[in-house]
Amino acid sequence: MNAGKAKKRVIIVGGGFGGLRVARGLAGVDDVEITLLDRRNHHLFQPLLYQVAMAGLSPAEIAVPIRTVFSRQSNCRVILETATGIDFANKKLKTAGLGELDYDWLVLACGSRHSYFGHIEWEDYAPGLKSLEEATEIRRRVLTAFELAEKETDPAKQRRLLTFVVIGGGPTGVELAGALGEISRFTLSRDFRRIDPERARVILIEAGPRILPTFAEKLSDKATRDLEQLGVTVWTNSMVTNVTGDGVVLGGESVHAATVLWAAGVAPPELNRGLGVELDRQGRVIVEKDCSIPGHRDVFVIGDQAHIEEEPGKPLPGLAPVAIQQGKHIARNIQLELKGKAREPFHYVDKGQMATIGRRRAIAQFAGMEIAGFFAWLAWLLVHVYYLIGFKNRLQVMWEWTWSYLKFRRGARLIVNKEWHAPLPAPAKPAEPPPAVESRPPPPAQAHA
Amino acid sequence: MNAGKAKKRVIIVGGGFGGLRVARGLAGVDDVEITLLDRRNHHLFQPLLYQVAMAGLSPAEIAVPIRTVFSRQSNCRVILETATGIDFANKKLKTAGLGELDYDWLVLACGSRHSYFGHIEWEDYAPGLKSLEEATEIRRRVLTAFELAEKETDPAKQRRLLTFVVIGGGPTGVELAGALGEISRFTLSRDFRRIDPERARVILIEAGPRILPTFAEKLSDKATRDLEQLGVTVWTNSMVTNVTGDGVVLGGESVHAATVLWAAGVAPPELNRGLGVELDRQGRVIVEKDCSIPGHRDVFVIGDQAHIEEEPGKPLPGLAPVAIQQGKHIARNIQLELKGKAREPFHYVDKGQMATIGRRRAIAQFAGMEIAGFFAWLAWLLVHVYYLIGFKNRLQVMWEWTWSYLKFRRGARLIVNKEWHAPLPAPAKPAEPPPAVESRPPPPAQAHA
Numbered sequence: 001m002n003a004g005k006a007k008k009r010v011i012i013v014g015g016g017f018g019g020l021r022v023a024r025g026l027a028g029v030d031d032v033e034i035t036l037l038d039r040r041n042h043h044l045f046q047p048l049l050y051q052v053a054m055a056g057l058s059p060a061e062i063a064v065p066i067r068t069v070f071s072r073q074s075n076c077r078v079i080l081e082t083a084t085g086i087d088f089a090n091k092k093l094k095t096a097g098l099g100e101l102d103y104d105w106l107v108l109a110c111g112s113r114h115s116y117f118g119h120i121e122w123e124d125y126a127p128g129l130k131s132l133e134e135a136t137e138i139r140r141r142v143l144t145a146f147e148l149a150e151k152e153t154d155p156a157k158q159r160r161l162l163t164f165v166v167i168g169g170g171p172t173g174v175e176l177a178g179a180l181g182e183i184s185r186f187t188l189s190r191d192f193r194r195i196d197p198e199r200a201r202v203i204l205i206e207a208g209p210r211i212l213p214t215f216a217e218k219l220s221d222k223a224t225r226d227l228e229q230l231g232v233t234v235w236t237n238s239m240v241t242n243v244t245g246d247g248v249v250l251g252g253e254s255v256h257a258a259t260v261l262w263a264a265g266v267a268p269p270e271l272n273r274g275l276g277v278e279l280d281r282q283g284r285v286i287v288e289k290d291c292s293i294p295g296h297r298d299v300f301v302i303g304d305q306a307h308i309e310e311e312p313g314k315p316l317p318g319l320a321p322v323a324i325q326q327g328k329h330i331a332r333n334i335q336l337e338l339k340g341k342a343r344e345p346f347h348y349v350d351k352g353q354m355a356t357i358g359r360r361r362a363i364a365q366f367a368g369m370e371i372a373g374f375f376a377w378l379a380w381l382l383v384h385v386y387y388l389i390g391f392k393n394r395l396q397v398m399w400e401w402t403w404s405y406l407k408f409r410r411g412a413r414l415i416v417n418k419e420w421h422a423p424l425p426a427p428a429k430p431a432e433p434p435p436a437v438e439s440r441p442p443p444p445a446q447a448h449a
Numbered sequence: 450m451n452a453g454k455a456k457k458r459v460i461i462v463g464g465g466f467g468g469l470r471v472a473r474g475l476a477g478v479d480d481v482e483i484t485l486l487d488r489r490n491h492h493l494f495q496p497l498l499y500q501v502a503m504a505g506l507s508p509a510e511i512a513v514p515i516r517t518v519f520s521r522q523s524n525c526r527v528i529l530e531t532a533t534g535i536d537f538a539n540k541k542l543k544t545a546g547l548g549e550l551d552y553d554w555l556v557l558a559c560g561s562r563h564s565y566f567g568h569i570e571w572e573d574y575a576p577g578l579k580s581l582e583e584a585t586e587i588r589r590r591v592l593t594a595f596e597l598a599e600k601e602t603d604p605a606k607q608r609r610l611l612t613f614v615v616i617g618g619g620p621t622g623v624e625l626a627g628a629l630g631e632i633s634r635f636t637l638s639r640d641f642r643r644i645d646p647e648r649a650r651v652i653l654i655e656a657g658p659r660i661l662p663t664f665a666e667k668l669s670d671k672a673t674r675d676l677e678q679l680g681v682t683v684w685t686n687s688m689v690t691n692v693t694g695d696g697v698v699l700g701g702e703s704v705h706a707a708t709v710l711w712a713a714g715v716a717p718p719e720l721n722r723g724l725g726v727e728l729d730r731q732g733r734v735i736v737e738k739d740c741s742i743p744g745h746r747d748v749f750v751i752g753d754q755a756h757i758e759e760e761p762g763k764p765l766p767g768l769a770p771v772a773i774q775q776g777k778h779i780a781r782n783i784q785l786e787l788k789g790k791a792r793e794p795f796h797y798v799d800k801g802q803m804a805t806i807g808r809r810r811a812i813a814q815f816a817g818m819e820i821a822g823f824f825a826w827l828a829w830l831l832v833h834v835y836y837l838i839g840f841k842n843r844l845q846v847m848w849e850w851t852w853s854y855l856k857f858r859r860g861a862r863l864i865v866n867k868e869w870h871a872p873l874p875a876p877a878k879p880a881e882p883p884p885a886v887e888s889r890p891p892p893p894a895q896a897h898a
Binding site: 040041042058059060061063065067068071077079080081097098132143144147148150151190191192193194413414415 | 489490491507508509510512514516517520526528529530546547581592593596597599600639640641642643862863864
C-alpha cells in the first residue's frame with residue numbers, strides 16, 4: 001500500500017514491560033520498521049523473579065525469548081545488542097556491535113540496575129535480584145548454605161550458615177524474606193536430618209521506620225505480623241553500614257550471616273549519564289508530558305529509566321504498570337504522528353499495588369481499598385498469572401504453584417551454575433570488573449558455570 | 450527392635466541411577482544407616498539431558514534434589530561431598546570436606562566423565578554433555594550462534610556461525626544432531642528475519658564405519674536416513690584430528706564451525722586411579738561376579754565406573770539399566786548378609802536399547818525385535834517418561850512435549866549463565882585449571898554466571 005514510501009524506523013532499546021508494549025502496540029502498522037534491541041535474548045516477568053531465586057519456579061517459567069513474542073509480527077526485528085549512546089543531531093543510536101543505527105523515533109526502555117549507594121564492593125556479598133543469572137545465583141547460595149549447615153558440627157558456624165539477611169523492606173525484600181522464612185521452617189524439617197530449624201534465622205533489615213513504605217501504614221503492620229509468623233525478624237530504622245564476607249554490620253552491631261541478599265535500591269542504567277540531557281538526582285532522565293526528552297521530540301524514555309511527573313514534585317513510581325501504560329501510549333502517539341495528527345500527553349491510571357508474604361498471604365491496595373490476608377493473596381496470584389505473557393507459561397506456573405501449595409515442596413531446588421564446593425560468599429575481591437563487551441575465555445571444564 | 454545393636458554403616462558414593470537404587474533398595478531396613486554422598490545436590494535423568502541442551506526442557510524437569518528422593522526414608526542421610534580415596538585396611542572412605550567416614554559396606558557409583566582421548570584442550574571448544582551446567586552451556590552456545598548469525602552480514606562468517614558439528618555417532622551424538630537439525634530447519638524460519646535456513650549445516654562425525662554401532666546395522670542405516678531428512682550430514686570413517694576455536698580438523702580437511710559438541714567418549718572418574726586396584730584399559734575397576742572389588746569383599750563398584758563381564762571378554766555396556774540392576778542387586782545382597790546368608794552373583798537382564806532421532810522418530814532393539822520410525826519413538830517416549838523419577842516431573846515433561854509437538858516450539862530457549870555478548874568459543878586458553886576444592890572468589894556483578 002505504501003510500497004513507494006520509505007518506512008519510518010522505530011528503534012526500541014530494552015525488551016522489558018515498556019519496550020515490549022511499544023513494539024506490540026505497533027503491530028500491523030505497515031509504515032514502520034521496528035528494531036528492538038536487548039542485551040538479553042529474553043523478556044523477564046520480573047514480579048515473579050523472587051520465585052526463581054527461592055527455588056519455586058524455573059527460569060523458563062517466567063521468561064520468554066523476545067524473538068518468540070514477535071515471531072508473527074513481521075514489522076519487528078529483534079537483535080541481541082547493547083546501546084552505548086545517542087547521536088541526537090544525526091538521529092543515530094550507537095551500539096556496541098552493530099555500529100550506528102538510524103532512527104526516526106527512538107524509545108529508551110532499559111529499566112534499572114541495583115544501587116549499592118556507592119558501595120559497589122558489597123555486591124559480591126549481597127547479590128540483588130534483577131536477572132535470571134542473579135536469581136539462580138541467589139538460589140545457589142541459599143541451597144548451598146543449607147547443605148553446608150547439614151554437614152557442619154560447630155554450632156556457631158552452623159548458625160552463621162543458617163542466618164539469612166535481606167536488606168531492604170520494599171516488596172522484593174518482603175517477598176524474599178517471606179519465602180526464606182517458609183523454606184527454613186517447612187522444607188528443612190523434612191529433608192534435612194541434622195539441621196535444627198530453631199537455629200535458622202531470617203532477618204529483614206529496613207532503614208526507614210516501616211517496611212513497604214509505599215503502602216498504607218495499616219498494611220505495613222499487617223505484613224510485619226505475617227512475616228513474624230513465618231519466623232522472619234523485621235528490623236526497621238536499621239541502617240546497614242557495611243557488608244562483608246562474614247555478614248552485615250549495622251553501626252556497632254554485627255550479624256554473622258552466610259547469605260545476604262540486596263533489595264535496597266535501584267539506579268538508572270549507565271547509559272543515562274552519557275546522554276548529555278537533564279537527569280534527576282537519582283540519574284533518571286527527566287521527560288516531558290509525552291515521555292520525550294526536552295529538546296529531542298523523537299526520543300522517548302519510559303519506565304524505571306525516566307522521571308515523569310503527573311503532579312509537580314511527585315514522579316511516578318518504578319512499577320510495571322507505569323512502563324506498560326507508557327509503552328502503549330507511545331505506540332499510539334507514533335501512530336497519531338504517522339497520520340499527521342498531534343501527540344497526546346501521557347496520563348497514568350493507578351492500578352494499585354500488591355506484595356505477597358509467603359505462600360498464602362498478601363497485601364493489596366487499589367481503588368481506595370486496602371486488603372490483606374488470603375484474599376489479597378488470591379488477588380495477587382490471579383493478577384500475576386494473568387499478566388504472565390504466553391498461554392503456556394501461565395498454565396505451567398499455575399500447575400507448579402498448585403503442586404507446591406498442596407505438597408509444600410519446591411520444584412526447582414537445583415544447585416547449578418557454580419562449583420558446588422565453593423564455600424559461600426568467598427571473601428576475596430576480584431581484581432577488576434570484567435570487560436563489558438570484549439571476548440572472555442570460557443571457563444575450563446569443571447567450571448562450566 | 451535392634452535398639453541394643455550397633456547399626457551397620459552403608460556408604461554410597463554417587464546419586465546417579467546406580468547409587469540411588471542401592472539406597473532405595475535398603476528402605477525400611479532398620480539395621481543399616483546409609484550415607485549417600487554426591488558432589489551435586491541433584492539426581493539427573495541423563496537420557497533426557499540432550500533435551501535441556503537443545504532448549505526443549507528446563508533443568509528442573511529432568512533433575513530432582515537427591516535429598517527430596519529420600520525425604521521419607523529415615524535410614525538414609527544425604528551429604529553434598531566429594532570422595533577422594535579409600536583406606537581399605539581400616540574401612541574408611543576419605544572425603545574432601547568431612548575427613549574419613551567409617552563403612553561396613555561401601556558402594557562406588559560415580560559414573561563417568563568425558564574422555565577427549567588425551568586432548569583435554571579440546572574441551573573448551575567442544576563441550577560434552579554430562580551435567581546440567583554443560584547442558585545449559587551447550588544451549589547458550591547454540592542459541593547465541595543463531596543470535597550472532599542474525600546480526601552478521603558477512604556470508605562466510607554467517608555460515609560459520611550456522612555450522613554445528615557433533616563429534617561422536619553414539620546415541621547422545623545422534624540425539625544432539627537430530628535436535629539441531631530440527632531447530633535449524635523449523636525454529637529458524639519463523640523467529641529469525643535474516644537467517645537463511647539453507648545456510649545452516651549440522652554435521653555428525655563418527656570415526657567408525659557406521660553410527661550407533663551397538664545397534665543392528667539395519668537400524669544404523671535407518672537412523673542415518675532419518676538424520677539426513679532432518680538436514681543432518683553424516684560423516685562416517687572420519688577421524689577428528691584437531692578441534693580449535695575455528696572449528697574441527699579431519700586430517701587435511703577442516704570445517705569452520707562456531708559450535709562443536711563432543712559426544713565421542715567417556716572415561717571413568719579420576720578416583721579409580723588412586724585406589725590401587727586392578728583397572729581395565731579404559732580405567733574402570735574390574736569387579737567380581739557380585740560387583741565387589743577382588744580382595745575387598747565389602748567394597749562394590751557399579752555402573753559406568755566398573756568393568757564386569759557376564760561372558761568372558763564382553764564387559765557390560767555403560768547403560769542406565771546396568772547400573773539400576775546392579776544397584777538393586779547390591780541392596781539385596783546386603784540384606785542377605787545381614788541375615789547371615791550368602792551373597793548371590795549378579796546377572797544382567799538385557800532390556801534392549803533405543804535412540805531417538807528428532808521429534809518423532811527413533812530406533813529400538815529389544816527381545817530380538819528391531820523397530821524404527823514413529824512407533825519406536827512412541828516406545829522411546831513412554832519408556833523415558835515412565836522412568837523419570839517423581840510423578841510431578843513426569844506430568845510436566847509430558848505436557849512440555851505435547852506442547853512442543855503441537856506447536857513446534859521450544860520451551861526453554863533462554864540464554865543464561867554467561868555474558869551474552871561474549872563471542873562464541875573464545876580462542877584464549879585458560880592459564881591453568883581451577884583448584885578443585887579450594888575457595889574461589891565469586892565473579893563480579895556482570896558475570897553472575
